[in-house]
Amino acid sequence: MTTSRALARVNLAAIERNCALLRSQIGAGVALCAVVKANGYGHGALQAARAAQAGGASWLAVAAAREAAELRAGRIEGPLLVLGALTADELDVALDADADVAAWSEEFVEQLGQRAARREPGADATAGSRDLRVHLKLDVGMGRLGTRDADALLRVGELVAATPGLALAGAMTHFPCADEDVELTARELDVFTAFGERLRELAPDALLHAANSAAAIALPASRLDMVRCGIAVYGLDPWGRDPAAHGLEPALELRSWVAALKPLAPGQTVGYGASFTATEPTWIATLPIGYGDGFRRAFSNNGVALLGGRRCPLVGRVSMDNVCIDVGPDPGALRVGDPAILIGTDGGERIAAEELAARIDTINYEITTALTARVVWEFHRDGVDA
């Protein structure tokens, strides 16, 4: 049996082991920052954050201010970095969450300086007098956030250093092709480290960080003072192939259950648009999970599920709340109420997030992150309820 129509079972021990493995690979002098944005890539941000910390992550990162606030509301402590751009309102939320922020413009640093002035002791006793910590963001090729102009960024750094209440905590960049082109990434790393050397004259203790999971694993020189790993923390492969090749263990299993089981005669159809027609007598198992749960509609006539330890094709369209699985002419011992695995293992069979991603031409990141709030999350440690 399963406890919910759409159940994400997350093995926190796997997250912990993935972090411990990354920790051991990057070496003692390098900090591990676990990226838990977007609900921990669909794994549950709070629980993933705690498991990552237990596995040796000393920093956490999120993309959005609200994500930082949610972690603090869940009593997650320790250094926390908001990676993304922030509106003025979001900046307040991030700072209230005692998060470090990324900056690349003088205008933004001026905003920060005004916040710091307001927070001076006496103005707000609870915020105390801790400096607001800034990480300068250099763009070495992503073309997204940050500035490409190292001279201008250094001036931004000087402004941070000269502004009361602000601290120049670090400098960062983000590689666009770490999973595809190590040589290009190494050249981009050189651009960043050249900037880092200049910055160190201004702030000798600034933390330099650049690597995502792929770079942390494949380009040791990119580890610098800290790596920011997301996908690998969850045991998913940055290259979209087999996580086991890097010793990583998938933490997430996605389950549903057989809510209906019925025969389908030749000529009869399944789902909206009648896009599947039986040519032979067969049996259809209906699982109450659909795109409303984040199980993508692109899996229509292109999906798979494990029922009774067997791989069975998804037939017809994925609807908002249900999918249909063709279990073949002989359902055997399969019964209504039996569990169905959409991501995970059953018997000797496995459906990996990487396989699902390949089926619909996307990446494993999007498969797990797609899970919606309608899904029920259950946490365990190697099978023992957590």
Ligand SMILES: *Cc1c(COP(=O)(O)O)cnc(C)c1O
């Ligand atoms: C999401 C993100 C990461 C983590 O990337 P992975 O490929 O999941 O390891 C690191 N840095 C930044 C800036 C990010 O946005």
